[in-house]
Amino acid sequence: MKFWKILKEATKEQKIRWIKKWGAITFGSFVLGFIGLLLLAKLMGPPELLVPQTTTLYAADGSKIGEINNKAQNRYWVPLKKIDKDVIDATISIEDKSFRKHHGFDPKRIAGALLADVKAGAKVQGASTISQQYARNLFLTHEKTWRRKLQEAFYTMRLEMSYSKDEILEGYLNTIYYGHGSYGIQSAARYYYGKNADDLTLGEATMLAGIPKGPSYYSPIYNEDHAKKRQDIILTSMVDDGLIKKETALQAEKEKLHYVREEKEKVTAIAPYFQDAVMRTLKSELNINANSLQFGGLNIYTTLDPNMQAVAEHTIENRIIDNEKIQTALVAMDPRTGNVKALVGGRDFEKSSFNRAIQAKRAPGSTFKPFLYYTALEHGYTPSTPIKSEPTTFAMADGVTEYKPKNFKNRYANDFITMAQALALSDNIYAVKTNLYLGPEKLVKTAKKFGIKSPLASIPSLALGSKSVGVMELTNAYGVFANGGKKVDPVFITKITDSKGKVLYKKEYKSDQVIDENKAFVMTDLMTGTFDEKLNDYTSVTGSSINQYLTRPMAGKSGSTPTDSWMVGYTPQLVTGVWVGYDEGKELHDINDTGYSKRIWAYFMEGALKNKPILSFHQPKGVVAVTIDPTDGKLATDSCPVTRISYYEKGTEPVDYCDEHGVSKKVKEKLKKTEEKKGFFNRIFSW
Known part of the structure; x- marks a missing residue:
């Protein structure tokens, strides 16, 4: 009250001096505040552009096999040079004619919008530039409040001070919403027209440019009349701006547009268990968090061979036809690199996502014997070493316990057989005698050399595969034989890039010589005996039932327990492991149950390597x-x-x-x- 009294009593000259003084202070404060805001924006540097984008998974041949996105939002980032020029011109013409000239704000539009808001008594008209809209899309909500406008202005300043006009325009066109779950021009072009963003006609480009103003209202699928009116406005604006001729605009207006409404590809059906393994690798080995996968727009290049994967799935579907409950797992790898070429973790991912190829642990049976016989080679055995195959009871070290292993169907040679025959015929007596002679702890040590990480026990029955291992684990271990004694780790991902192509990760391949090259080759030759009926004796070689299907040099070993059926084998360029059994550990009684794994393995190997070079195993000089x-x-x-x-x-x-x-x-x-x-x-x- 005192202030107003003094002001009322002041002379005219005093009032003028007072107004000038406080006007200068107010203006100076505004200028200083603005300069301080600019300095703050400069000091804070470029804002981090955390734009939610769809992450894409690719097979080894470059084909897309899967996508990871947030809430069914399709987002793809494409560089400005891969966006059609008509899209760029139409967007600037209708959204922000002065985009190339201003520094983030258009004073004329702001003044006009303020006037309209004052007249209406509410926030009714927008004056946002492309830069402001991009800032809003990146960092802010879309509520119409003055507070949000001030925040938007500050982010806009930071964008304009840190990025070029082309970078801002590229970001805007890749983040703006075009309706129907499509964010960015590439996603919109794919959804509406089934095209890429650099392959649009003028009619298509101007139709898309009109949608962001009201994605539902101006969607040509929901409201074609509204969309056409908006397109006409854009074409007229482009003519006025001198971007196109009137005749060209009339042709574009009459252009008949076809909307394909390209739904999100059902890529999850492609190798779902393999994709599951990729996701586990990303999180556990490469430490890529869920947010980066859902929002990062990464390009993940995998080792999957689509043809081999198709052969694997087709083989399993057509070989197991009489039993709905029995399950299976298959892993195929290149033993030279570790690249996983195909993977099946079960018969139906939608019914059971449990990945038996990498999560299940089952007793490997006689497929564990090659590690035993490699140990024997290290300790003086040769393929010709004879041991008698006959019913035998072993007295354990405690002097009380007895162990009495049996051969399949209680068949024995009752005579001496060689190590080559013992492996080919899968003689259990020979194996247990060898394990006890060498000492079971040696077998444990050897298995670890091959990369077996599952817990093992130094017991006589370990020679017969009594301790559980994984399908991936065992398959990779066999790859050591195929790779001349060198061990490699399984590889699912070869490269990861960000949305702009920058390489974030690239696989560096390495191998370790873990066993002797000469002995590895001898073991490979011993495992070719699985399919060589010249080694038949008191029973047939275990691969005799599938030998007729094999058309190239292959080595391998089958194995079985009361609840598990296995077949693992390889050529120089491919090693494959197959397991068949019941999740609940039910016994395998049917002859088909026990034979599934061999047939699946044989048909897969032949189909996967069809038209591939027939390679022989490399014989070392020693x-x-x-x-x-x-x-x-x-x-x-x-x-x-x-x-x-x-x-x-x-x-x-x-x-x-x-x-x-x-x-x-x-x-x-x-x-x-x-x-x-x-x-x-x-x-x-x-x-």
Whole structure:
């Protein structure tokens, strides 16, 4: 009250001086405040552009296999050079004619909007530039309040001070909402026209440019009349701006537009268990958080071979047809790199997302024997080492417990068999005797060399695969044999880039020589015996039922327990593991149940490698080939009815000739010459 009294009593000159003084203070404060705001914006630097974008997964051939987005919002970032020029011109013409000239704000539009708001007594008209709209899309809500406007202005200043006009325009066109869950021009072009953003006609471009003003009201799918009126306004604006000629605008107006309404591709149906494994790798190994996956617009390039994946799924679907409850898992990898080419974790992802290929642990049965026999090679065994196969009861170290393993269907040779036969026929007695002779702790140590990380126990039955392992784990371990003794880790992801193509991660391949190259090759040769009926004895080789389907050199081993059926094998360029069984551990009784894994493996390997080069396993220099009689593992003679080429490390090959079928004339001559040489040297030494 006192202030107004003093003002009332003041002279005219005093009032003028007072107004000038406080006017200057107010103006100076405004200028200083504005300068301070500019300095603050400059000091804070460029704002982080956290734009929600769709993350895309790609197969090894570049095809898209999956997407990760937020709440069914489709967002793709494309560079400005890949956006049609008509889209750019139409957007600037209708949204912000002075975009290239102003510094984030258009004073004339702001003045006009303020006047309209004052007349209406409410916030009714917008004057936002493209820069302001981009700031709003990035950082703020869309509520119409003065507080939000001030925040928007500050973000706009930061954008304009830190980014070029092209960068701002690119960001705006990639974030603006075009309706129907489509954010950004690329997503809109795909949804409405089934095209990319750089392949639009003038009619299509101007129709899309009109949608952001009211995505529902101006959607040509919901309200084609409204959309056409908005398009006419845009075309007229472009003519007035000198961007197009009137005749061109009339042609675009008459253009018949076809809306494809391209729904989100059902890419989740492509290798869903493989995608699950990729997601686990992203989170657990590469430490990429959920927000980055849902909002980051990443491009994730995987190792999946779409053809091999299709063969795997087709094979499983067509080989298991009589049993709805039985489950399966398949993993196929390139043993040279670790790249996972195909993966199936169950028969139906929608019914059960439990990924048996990487989550389940099951007893591997006789597929564990190759690790035992590699250990035996390290301790003096050769493929010809004989051990008697007969019913045997083993007394344990406590002097009380007994262990009595059995062969399949209680069949035994009741005679000596070689290690080559023991592996091919899957003789359990030979395996347990070998494990006990070497010491079970050695097998545990060897398995760890191959990359088996599941808990194991130094027990006699470990030789028969009594401890559970994973399908991926076991398949990768077999890859060590195929890769000449080198171990690689399973690879699902080769590269990750951001939305602008910047490489965020690139796989660096490496391998470790964990076992001897020569012995690895000898083991590979032993596992080819799984399919070689020359090794038949008291029973057939375990791969005899599928040998007829194989058309190239392959090595492998089957295995079974009362509840599990396995087949793991490889060529030089592909190693595959297959498991079949019931989730609840139900026993496998049906002959089909126990044979599924072999048939799936054989059909998959042949289908996956169709039209691929037929490669032979590389023979190291330290290995020699010898022709033997497979019944006793000795050098074959002309009298042996069956012979087989077998491989040995140099210095371990057999030197004795087979005498089971009589001595051939050729061998007699060699023996005679040897005796003559001995006699000659004996006479010299005697003299």
